[in-house]
Amino acid sequence: DAMVIQNPRYQVTQFGKPVTLSCSQTLNHNVMYWYQQKSSQAPKLLFHYYDKDFNNEADTPDNFQSRRPNTSFCFLDIRSPGLGDAAMYLCATSRIGPQTGDTQYFGPGTRLTVL
Amino acid sequence: AQSVSQHNHHVILSEAASLELGCNYSYGGTVNLFWYVQYPGQHLQLLLKYFSGDPLVKGIKGFEAEFIKSKFSFNLRKPSVQWSDTAEYFCAVNAGNMLTFGGGTRLMVKP
Numbered sequence: 001d002a003m004v005i006q007n008p009r010y011q012v013t014q015f016g017k018p019v020t021l022s023c024s025q026t027l028n029h030n031v032m033y034w035y036q037q038k039s040s041q042a043p044k045l046l047f048h049y050y051d052k053d054f055n056n057e058a059d060t061p062d063n064f065q066s067r068r069p070n071t072s073f074c075f076l077d078i079r080s081p082g083l084g085d086a087a088m089y090l091c092a093t094s095r096i097g098p099q100t101g102d103t104q105y106f107g108p109g110t111r112l113t114v115l
Numbered sequence: 116a117q118s119v120s121q122h123n124h125h126v127i128l129s130e131a132a133s134l135e136l137g138c139n140y141s142y143g144g145t146v147n148l149f150w151y152v153q154y155p156g157q158h159l160q161l162l163l164k165y166f167s168g169d170p171l172v173k174g175i176k177g178f179e180a181e182f183i184k185s186k187f188s189f190n191l192r193k194p195s196v197q198w199s200d201t202a203e204y205f206c207a208v209n210a211g212n213m214l215t216f217g218g219g220t221r222l223m224v225k226p
Contacts, residue, residue: 042205042216043159057213090159101147101166101209106159
């Protein structure tokens with residue numbers, strides 16, 4: 001049973017063309033996260049939502065934005081993708097906040113290619 | 116800022132060999148520690164976690180990890196690996212407001 005769903009699994013976009021990745025969850029968790037994982041590197045947190053409260057990591061580029069219209073859905077918007085933004089984008093959820101060390105549940109990821 | 120180091124980037128073992136993957140972190144305060152596994156083509160899954168109490172933690176599929184506070188380490192072990200353990204393994208540390216991952220270790224188990 002899928003718990004964290006990401007669509008699409010593969011996304012190809014052109015340099016500078018805005019793209020949106022989506023994530024949905026059936027766990028009813030309060031927190032949703034977006035990570036960027038480049039090839040052979042660790043997942044890197046971009047931002048997270050605690051309910052409707054948006055928390056941006058200090059070094060996340062302005063090019064990356066997020067929306068969470070309701071508990072179940074969260075979107076990652078890349079306004080002007082560059083070649084360096086090609087990566088796997090992982091969505092994760094947790095029941096309570098990251099400061100508690102709560103387990104995070106990951107989706108399968110969306111692999112973004114920028115041409 | 117916290118950081119996590121996994122010193123072995125690639126490990127190749129034969130089936131039935133014993134496994135130990137190293138994980139060291141840098142953070143002086145209270146931490147929560149995790150090992151995640153990513154099988155080929157699949158999503159990250161939790162193997163085990165340490166919050167408090169017994170520093171020897173047992174997880175799924177016969178894995179265990181030991182938290183040694185004095186060494187800032189949380190090494191993953193399995194006494195006898197199987198071909199199906201071929202995957203990438205990530206150590207992660209939560210200290211404060213975020214989960215920080217190590218660079219990962221790719222394990223290949225030869226049948």
